Amino acid sequence: MPVITELPKRILIVAPSWVGDAVMAQALFKRLRERHANSVIDVLSPAWCGPLFSRMPEVDSIIPNPLRHGELGIGLRYRLGATLRDRHYDQAIVLPNSLKSALIPFFAAIPLRTGYVGEMRRGLLNDARILQKSRYPLMVERFALLAEERNDPLHHPLRHPSLSSSPAQQEAVMKKLGLAPEKPVAIFCPGAEYGPAKRWPSEYFAALAKMLSGQYAIWLIGSKKDRDIGEEIRTLSDDACLNLCGMTELDDAIDLISRAAFVVSNDSGLMHVAAALGKPMVAIYGSSSPGFTPPLSEKAVMAKIELPCSPCFERVCPLGHFDCMMKLSPEAVHASIREIVR
DSSP, rough: OOOOOOOEEEEEEOOOOSSSHHHHHHHHHHHHHHHHHHHHEEEEGGGGGHHTTTTOOOEEEEEEEEEEOOOOOHHHHHHHHHHHHHGOOOOEESOSSSSSSGGHHHHHSSSSSEEEEOTTTTTTOOHHHHOTTTOOOHHHHHHHHHTTTTTTTOSSSSSHHHHHOOHHHHHHHHHHTOOOOOEEEEEEEEOTTTOOOOOOOOHHHHHHHHHHTTTTTTEEEEOOHHHHHHHHHHHHHTTTTTEESSOOOHHHHHHHHOOEEEEEEEEHHHHHHHHHTTTOOOOOEEESSSTSSSSTTTEEEOOOOOOOOOOOOOOSSSSSSHHHHTTTTTHHHHHHHHHHHO
């Protein structure tokens, strides 16, 4: 009998714009590799998420998406789609739920265009699927399910994201930033792009830094938008920590987090990065819920106060008291740290 080999399947993934969602998308890539071992997986990605996809071995190439977050840009999307026609993709999988995110695969004339129903885009997706939210509550499940045939259930076990970071990459960023810690490193990620309701108070991070400073070198990591928050924490902690917020690109942050003994993070993109690097971690939740976007790691402990008003998923506390974060004390988070490093 002749051996039948599967022809390579060429797949274009339209990636999410949020860092955390981009990390969780790797579960989809892993499942596609299981189903189509010889497939080519390209990712159409915003520039700021590109470093993440470069650390995922399942991704063959990254196509920069020049459009800004929220920009319609019909003409630019048409031109980009037209340039992709020569790649002869067999399938596009569109992860964002917006209409505009489905335009480029449509303009690229990709024959199978898969994604969930949303924003009146049934005409753009010819494999538009209805999401059963109660059956698949986790974002990572919803992404991975798109690797299956229509109406097939989610394959288990679900493979968690796992980013790569080599010792050479870690040493390079340490040298670039002039870092040579004499103690084990603890990393705090005090930012949260979504809004202040997801941020543990600066004074609590500062108090925690004071508790840990005798045993650990403490680094604050975040974006340029988090620079002022980092400075506030550094000042309140009496210089018990080093503020690196705004001094690192995303690939730098990946390599620095790889050097950490543990991480303390708000529910943010960097929380998901730390989980994908397998770091022991305390993940702090306020207005959001680990029932939707938990850190996908057995080494993560969730720190959360259960309140009738939480999770509200608002950017700013709608009741004005911010109890979901204010009642989560530094001592409680310190106890969780002792649990993960035991």
